[in-house]
Amino acid sequence: MRFQLTDDQHALRAGVRQLLERRFGHEALRAAVDAPGRLDRGLWRALGEAGFFALRLPEARGGVGLGLPEAVLVFEEAGRALLPGPLVATHLAAGSVPGAATGETVVAAVDGELVEWLDGADAVLGDTSGAVPLRSLDPLTPLHRVPVAGVTDPVGSLLTAAEQLGTAGRVCELAAQHARTREQFGRPVGAFQAVQHLCADLLVRAEIARVAVYAAAVTADPADIAAARLLADEAAVRGARDCLQVHGGMGFTWEADVHLHLKRAWVRAQRGDGDTQSEELLAARLAG
Known part of the structure; x- marks a missing residue:
């Protein structure tokens, strides 16, 4: 294969x-x-x-x-x-x-x-x-x-996973770009080990999800699709949160696009047969 x-x-x-x-x-x-x-x-x-x-x-x-x-x-x-x-x-x-x-x-x-x-x-x-x-x-x-x-269509679940994968890849790019260009204490923030670890985790999660999503697209097996969806949801949601962390205070501002990726990833994760959460719990996740 x-x-x-x-x-x-x-x-x-x-x-x-x-x-x-x-x-x-x-x-x-x-x-x-x-x-x-x-x-x-x-x-x-x-x-x-x-x-x-x-x-x-x-x-x-x-x-x-x-x-x-x-x-x-x-x-x-x-x-x-x-x-x-x-x-x-x-x-x-x-x-x-x-x-x-x-x-x-x-x-x-x-x-x-x-x-x-x-x-x-x-x-x-x-x-x-x-x-x-x-x-x-x-x-x-x-x-x-x-x-x-x-009823959730398995193909629809896989296409949602693909959208989540796109978000995971994009926030990884945004985090790496910010880490290279934003300076603190006279050095790019990417020179600090904590930021490097965040960016590395972003990349690993995105690439693991990519392999799973692409494999599920080839096999079209429901179990493969379910696994791909779980990994893609995690890569998108955790990736967007880590990207926001890399941006620091700037990431919380309305002018930055990071929060839009995080909110979309949260909403996509509610699609389908998974645990549909209440509006209040979704709002609480933003605060937490």
């Missing part, structure tokens, strides 16, 4: 990263934070035109005809960029909900006890009767809770 990416897979990942940097860079991210609950439909259609949602659909049905490993690479880049919206639900609905594959239709879905972007979606899969809005930690992920939990 080989996990080394092919030239085509490298090109796919590079192309998606370039698209997101062009269409959803830092300024667009901050604009989305300032206007929570509103999706950029132009960006959504651009994702559809690029084949983001139809990636795994057969070419005979108007799709790209690629597989789960390629989808994982694409969603990893989406997680890295903090791309908002019900990406997983719309991707899974391509081929069954008209317009989902092209990005013309935004699809939300009940995942465990939560529904993301219920009010902003054109179509919702699952029973949302009795849905109650929650105050989400993540300003870019509006949430509702439903009284009857929905």
